Amino acid sequence: MKLTLKIWRQAGPTAEGAIKTYELDGVSKDMSFLEMLDLLNEQLVTQGEEPVAFDSDCREGICGMCSLMINGQAHGPEVTTTCQLHMRSFNDGDTITIEPWRAEPFPVLKDLIVDRSAFDRIIQAGGYISANTGSAPEANSVPAPRDKAMRAFNVATCIGCGACVAACPNGSASLFMGAKITHLGELPQGQPERWSRVVDMVGQHDAEGFGGCTNIGECAAACPKEIPLDVISQLNKDLRTALKNGH
Amino acid sequence: MAAGTHYLPGLTPTNEAPVQKSDDAAGFYQLGEKLVDEKAPTGPIAERWTTRKFENRLVNPANRRKLSIIIVGTGLAGGAAAATLGEAGYNVKSFCYQDSPRRAHSIAAQGGINAAKNYKEDGDSTYRLFYDTVKGGDYRARESNVYRLAEVSANIIDQCVAQGVPFAREYGGLLDNRSFGGVQVSRTFYARGQTGQQLLLGAYQAMERQVAAGTVEQFTRHEMLELIVVDGKARGIVARDMVTGAIETHLADVVVLASGGYGNVFYLSTNAMGSNVTAAWRAHRKGAYMANPCYTQIHPTCIPVTGSHQSKLTLMSESLRNDGRIWVPKNAADCDKDPREIPEEDRDYFLERIYPSFGNLVPRDIASRAAKYMCDEGRGVGPQVAEVGADGEERLVRRGVYLDFKDAIARLGEDAVREKYDNLFDMYERITGENPYQVPMRIYPAVHYVMGGLWVDYELQSNIEGLFVAGEANFSDHGANRLGASALMQGLADGYFVLPNTIREYLADGPFEPVSESHPAVVEALESVQERVNKFMSVNGTRSVESYHKELGSIMWEYCGMERTEEGLKTAIQKIRDLRADFWKNVKVLGSADSLNQDLEKAGRVADFLELGELMCIDALNRRESCGGHFRAESQTEDGEALRHDDEFAYVAAWEWGGDSNEGGQPVLHKEDLIYTAIEMKQRSYK
Numbered sequence: 001m002k003l004t005l006k007i008w009r010q011a012g013p014t015a016e017g018a019i020k021t022y023e024l025d026g027v028s029k030d031m032s033f034l035e036m037l038d039l040l041n042e043q044l045v046t047q048g049e050e051p052v053a054f055d056s057d058c059r060e061g062i063c064g065m066c067s068l069m070i071n072g073q074a075h076g077p078e079v080t081t082t083c084q085l086h087m088r089s090f091n092d093g094d095t096i097t098i099e100p101w102r103a104e105p106f107p108v109l110k111d112l113i114v115d116r117s118a119f120d121r122i123i124q125a126g127g128y129i130s131a132n133t134g135s136a137p138e139a140n141s142v143p144a145p146r147d148k149a150m151r152a153f154n155v156a157t158c159i160g161c162g163a164c165v166a167a168c169p170n171g172s173a174s175l176f177m178g179a180k181i182t183h184l185g186e187l188p189q190g191q192p193e194r195w196s197r198v199v200d201m202v203g204q205h206d207a208e209g210f211g212g213c214t215n216i217g218e219c220a221a222a223c224p225k226e227i228p229l230d231v232i233s234q235l236n237k238d239l240r241t242a243l244k245n246g247h
Numbered sequence: 248m249a250a251g252t253h254y255l256p257g258l259t260p261t262n263e264a265p266v267q268k269s270d271d272a273a274g275f276y277q278l279g280e281k282l283v284d285e286k287a288p289t290g291p292i293a294e295r296w297t298t299r300k301f302e303n304r305l306v307n308p309a310n311r312r313k314l315s316i317i318i319v320g321t322g323l324a325g326g327a328a329a330a331t332l333g334e335a336g337y338n339v340k341s342f343c344y345q346d347s348p349r350r351a352h353s354i355a356a357q358g359g360i361n362a363a364k365n366y367k368e369d370g371d372s373t374y375r376l377f378y379d380t381v382k383g384g385d386y387r388a389r390e391s392n393v394y395r396l397a398e399v400s401a402n403i404i405d406q407c408v409a410q411g412v413p414f415a416r417e418y419g420g421l422l423d424n425r426s427f428g429g430v431q432v433s434r435t436f437y438a439r440g441q442t443g444q445q446l447l448l449g450a451y452q453a454m455e456r457q458v459a460a461g462t463v464e465q466f467t468r469h470e471m472l473e474l475i476v477v478d479g480k481a482r483g484i485v486a487r488d489m490v491t492g493a494i495e496t497h498l499a500d501v502v503v504l505a506s507g508g509y510g511n512v513f514y515l516s517t518n519a520m521g522s523n524v525t526a527a528w529r530a531h532r533k534g535a536y537m538a539n540p541c542y543t544q545i546h547p548t549c550i551p552v553t554g555s556h557q558s559k560l561t562l563m564s565e566s567l568r569n570d571g572r573i574w575v576p577k578n579a580a581d582c583d584k585d586p587r588e589i590p591e592e593d594r595d596y597f598l599e600r601i602y603p604s605f606g607n608l609v610p611r612d613i614a615s616r617a618a619k620y621m622c623d624e625g626r627g628v629g630p631q632v633a634e635v636g637a638d639g640e641e642r643l644v645r646r647g648v649y650l651d652f653k654d655a656i657a658r659l660g661e662d663a664v665r666e667k668y669d670n671l672f673d674m675y676e677r678i679t680g681e682n683p684y685q686v687p688m689r690i691y692p693a694v695h696y697v698m699g700g701l702w703v704d705y706e707l708q709s710n711i712e713g714l715f716v717a718g719e720a721n722f723s724d725h726g727a728n729r730l731g732a733s734a735l736m737q738g739l740a741d742g743y744f745v746l747p748n749t750i751r752e753y754l755a756d757g758p759f760e761p762v763s764e765s766h767p768a769v770v771e772a773l774e775s776v777q778e779r780v781n782k783f784m785s786v787n788g789t790r791s792v793e794s795y796h797k798e799l800g801s802i803m804w805e806y807c808g809m810e811r812t813e814e815g816l817k818t819a820i821q822k823i824r825d826l827r828a829d830f831w832k833n834v835k836v837l838g839s840a841d842s843l844n845q846d847l848e849k850a851g852r853v854a855d856f857l858e859l860g861e862l863m864c865i866d867a868l869n870r871r872e873s874c875g876g877h878f879r880a881e882s883q884t885e886d887g888e889a890l891r892h893d894d895e896f897a898y899v900a901a902w903e904w905g906g907d908s909n910e911g912g913q914p915v916l917h918k919e920d921l922i923y924t925a926i927e928m929k930q931r932s933y934k
Contacts, residue, residue: 012842013490030553032678038558038793045791045846050838053845055346057519059559061674062444063350084677109490110843117467120347124459128452129411133331133743136402136409140366143420153413153438156445157670160349184411 001027001087004095005040007052010108017108019097029088033076034059034066036087037098053111059083061224064159067166068112069099074163074222081161081224101166105173105209116162118208119176125204126197127180129189142188152186155179157225164219164227170211175219177201178231181238195242202239254374257292257390257925264920265897271813272869275820275913282536282901282917286704288391292925293373296395299705300748304755311336313758315499316750317484319471319526321348323443323735324718325505326450327742333457335747337754340497341454341463342486344470344521344848349451352507352519353738356443357564357671358427359435360407360735362400367424371432373397378926380733383429383610384698384726385875385891386928387539387899387921391705392723394925399744400736404436406743410449414438427731428565429610429933435732440564440671446735450742466497470848471526472779473772474502474533474714475762481530481714482762483769485776489848492841494776496769500759501713501750504530505742508697508719510543512856512863513808514800516694517549517562523852524859527701527720535709536702536901536917538722540859541867544729544876545809546695547614550678551629551647560693561678563650564671565731568607570655570664571688573598573618575626575648582628586649586687597621605933612728612876612889613933615692618648619809620887622691629689635805651687692809696734698725698876699866702901702919706749707741710901715750717741722899727875780840783850788833792850795830799823799853799860807864812880816868820861827857828909862902862914869916872896893928897921 002025010017024040031039034056041051057065061084070076076085090096098112106114144152156179164175181198184190190197213232220229255261288295306314315338318329326348329341343351363376376397381388404422408414414436415423424433438445457463468489475483475496483498509524510516531537548563574594576582581589597617599606607614621627622644629647636642656664661684665672672683679689700722707715707723718738725733762769806812806819830853838844873882873889874896882890899919906912 028554028556031556032558035556035558039556042791042793045793045835045837048837051846053843057345057350057521058352058355059520060355060517060561061677062355062441063345063352063519064347065345065350078677080677084674086678086680088680113843115490116346120349120455120458120465120467123349123452124455128456129409130456131406131409131453132334133327133406133453133747134402136405139364139404139408140421142408144416145420146416146418149413149416149420152411153415153445156413156438156448157441159444160347183413187411187413189409189411 001029001090001092003027003090006095006097008099009052009111011110013107013109027087029086031087032059032083033070033085033087034083053113055113056083062159064161067101067114067161069102069166071097074166075224079224079226101162103165103171105171106162106165119160119162119173121208122173122177122201122204123180126193126200129184130193144188148186152183155227155231156183158227159225161224163222163224165210167218167222168211169216169218170214172213172219173205173210174213174232174235175223175227177205178235179227182231182234185234185238194238195245195247198235198238199242199247252378255925255927257290259924261923261927262893262897264922265893265895267895269871269895271871272865275865275868277905277913277915279903279915279917282919284704284919286706288705292390292394295391296398303748303752306751306754308336310757312338314338314754315340316501316503317497317499318342318503318505319484320351320505320507320718320720321451321454322351322353322505322507322718323447323450323738324742325503326351326447326454327739328503328505328717328746329463330450330453330457331743331747332750333454333460333462336462339457339463340466340499342466342469342471344468344489346467348454348465348467349448351447352522353447353735354444355519356735357440357562358566359425359437359442359732360403360446361427361434361732362404362436362736363397363434364401364404366422367433369432371434375432376400376434379430380724380730381726381926382931383730384728385931386726386893386897386923387874388726389723389921390923390925395745396724396737396740399740402744403736403739407446407449410453412438412445412449425566426569426608428568428608428614429730437566440566440668443735446739450739471506472529472776472851474530475769475772476533476711477762477766477768480712485772490843492839492844494773494780496764496773498762498769500757501715501753503715503717503746504701504720505717506720508700509856509859510694510697512799512860513694513803514797515552515557515560515804517546517560520559523855525852525855528855528859530701530709530711530714532904533711534904535711535714536903537699537862538702538899538901539699539866540863540902541807541870541877542698542727542875543694544611544696544698545615545692547611547618547692548650548690549693550675551689551691552632553630561674562693562695563675563688563690565611567650567668567671571607571650571652572596572654573607573648573650575621575628579625582626582645586628595626602933609933610728610730616809616878618692621648622646646691647689648691649687650690652683653687656684696729698722698727698729702899706752707746708749708753713753715746717746727877779851780847783834783836783847784840786831786834786836788835790833790835792834792836792846792853795826795834796853796856798826799856802826803860803863807867810878810880811867813868816864819864823857823861823864824909830854830857858907861908865914866900866902869900870896891930897928
């Protein structure tokens with residue numbers, strides 16, 4: 001396959017960025033999208049041009065390190081992460097536009113790499129259950145209803161990639177936050193801190209500059225792990241209850 | 248397996264110290280003094296850890312605030328240690344190269360975590376988990392360490408459940424288990440095929456809680472590039488801020504490396520792209536011994552390579568071997584047929600045929616080699632891939648075997664199979680474009696894990712005082728082969744329960760005299776890193792870093808992969824030396840050192856792999872026996888099974904850095920004898 005790539009290049013956090021166009025030949029349909037970029041970079045190094053910086057680590061769809069807006073879609077046209085997107089989803093002769101996540105709380109560091117540390121700070125605000133090492137009771141002493149445990153697991157699969165924020169016209173991280181609120185809120189162990197958790201996490205979310213949710217649903221459509229939109233309903237419900245009870 | 252299993256309390260030795268007769272690696276190394284773990288406990292095996300915990304000194308809470316700990320790596324071991332030591336009140340500085348601690352590669356572990364809970368009442372116990380793990384490791388692990396691992400395994404599950412880890416549950420709301428390779432009990436706890444992710448997020452959240460509490464300071468996008476040793480003690484690290492390029496010193500009272508494994512020395516592996524040996528290797532060059540570096544785990548169930556563009560390999564969880572059946576066609580002529588059209592009588596379920604009592608659940612090393620042999624025989628499946636053999640000739644070989652779920656789907660129904668393995672089947676389809684509910688998966692072994700790592704004593708302290716090593720980065724618990732679902736167990740055992748109890752014995756000597764930034768050892772470490780970075784930027788050659796990594800990987804895979812020979816290893820050592828010499832003359836790194844530069848990051852990692860690879864080959868060359876993941880063609884039984892030589896090689900090979908071989912240096916071998924008291928060494932049999 002032969003492709004035309006239009007890629008955002010930006011030398012550093014404060015530098016001016018611009019789209020640059022590259023032609024790339026010899027792309028195989030079995031390549032992952034990132035292997036296609038590896039091929040481009042190998043070519044750039046040969047030509048003496050600095051390779052395109054992009055994030056990736058596990059390359060098996062679980063670490064959440066990879067990102068990219070591909071033709072305006074977070075993680076591209078399939079419901080998966082960019083590292084699991086394969087070139088068989090594209091055609092010979094295609095032009096592909098590649099940009100970093102676009103959201104104010106995710107500033108660009110270089111080329112396609114952004115800073116997502118705001119997500120860590122949201123978790124720090126309350127996205128945990130306080131259980132010091134050694135203090136845990138016997139694991140089977142508290143049964144967890146299977147349906148609730150299943151829902152907890154399904155939303156706990158969030159990989160923290162930030163696609164939901166990048167896809168949202170408001171730059172909201174409600175899906176990310178709702179997934180954690182729902183995961184911990186569905187389990188018996190998560191109950192003691194349930195109300196303070198939601199209030200504190202939402203407070204941090206807003207302080208980071210993420211926008212509010214207006215029920216557009218782009219986040220759930222872009223989520224590579226298919227976190228459902230109802231976690232935001234859960235988030236709102238828990239927040240309402242918490243505020244009503246004076247948290 | 249049950250035959251001949253009997254309980255030994257650990258009071259008398261069951262073997263004698265080994266005496267090596269062969270010397271295949273003569274001329275490549277120097278023999279050093281024997282090594283003894285002076286911290287090794289004695290007495291009844293079941294009481295050793297309890298006694299040690301009691302005897303190790305305590306640090307009172309007021310003093311903990313005056314003590315500081317650097318932890319490199321935020322996977323299960325590093326993340327759990329940071330959380331636990333932060334909770335205890337120490338000042339922790341945590342480093343990772345990723346943009347968040349939550350992305351450490353523990354996250355990719357799929358299948359599960361072992362624990363001796365005996366919830367199934369199927370005869371499991373701490374002793375049985377210990378027994379299975381030592382046997383599974385082919386009697387090359389330390390028994391006291393393994394017993395401790397088995398002992399704390401049950402606490403890990405308690406801890407994780409309390410953190411909200413959503414393990415699979417039965418209808419009554421209690422925890423579910425499944426079986427894994429190499430054992431006959433169901434002791435594996437799991438969260439569908441994403442157990443590592445859920446455990447890591449548990450540790451990450453516990454750690455972030457401590458960040459909020461102010462006990463843990465986290466440094467993301469930071470890479471450790473040097474260890475600072477002052478008066479013989481580890482007192483800090485030099486790290487590069489990967490965003491600004493700033494080279495920083497960080498000082499502390501103790502340093503913990505939990506920096507993972509070095510499987511990427513093979514270029515293609517199931518490790519993350521960034522997984523590297525640099526932190527461990529820099530410590531090695533500062534004097535820390537590297538133990539059993541040749542023990543590599545080649546995992547049997549990975550998605551086969553499709554072409555030269557491949558950047559990494561993807562694992563399909565071993566848990567699939569519970570329900571999938573592995574086969575190849577009996578006749579080579581059937582290899583390119585649609586597998587669904589090959590009748591039952593023309594299929595060779597080779598693991599079930601060769602190993603009737605364990606069948607598809609034999610340990611990983613055995614399953615991997617069997618698949619290799621089927622393909623070597625010409626009965627592999629999938630596309631033909633060009634490869635260069637040890638004879639230098641290019642040939643076309645099909646490198647794949649089937650993993651077939653047809654029977655499981657017929658027995659359990661597609662929905663039940665989907666519920667168990669959903670994400671794995673999706674991932675397979677995503678990568679290959681084939682639907683495994685309809686067509687058997689194709690799998691082939693790939694590098695997955697390394698049992699070797701930095702040498703540590705029972706307290707997880709390396710031979711450099713104040714340098715502790717946890718998780719995959721150390722060598723101690725898995726011997727020559729790791730059983731499935733044991734990596735997660737070890738990472739969390741080290742981080743939550745072992746290290747916090749052993750590090751306090753060291754810290755009880757504090758408060759320590761502060762080290763100044765201007766101390767000559769600190770300045771020297773900082774300057775050496777700056778010089779090295781400048782060197783990379785100034786070689787200005789013609790070859791990309793990536794191309795050196797690929798070439799090193801193909802040498803390692805061909806000569807130091809699933810089967811190793813004396814001649815092949817000697818060839819590999821020379822090839823690696825030549826490649827390393829060329830690297831320093833001809834590598835090309837673009838961009839600048841004072842900004843984000845992924846090429847520069849990679850150059851440092853590849854430079855270290857080029858030294859490690861040689862040591863792995865020397866270790867493999869010296870060990871003229873087959874054990875676990877290390878298979879020497881010269882040491883096999885008549886029917887081709889691995890043959891150990893306990894009388895010669897029941898020892899840990901701990902290597903001391905002796906300088907670059909291209910400048911006349913040679914590594915120094917220190918042997919630590921393995922003497923068992925709670926188990927008797929036997930030739931493994933899974934037949």
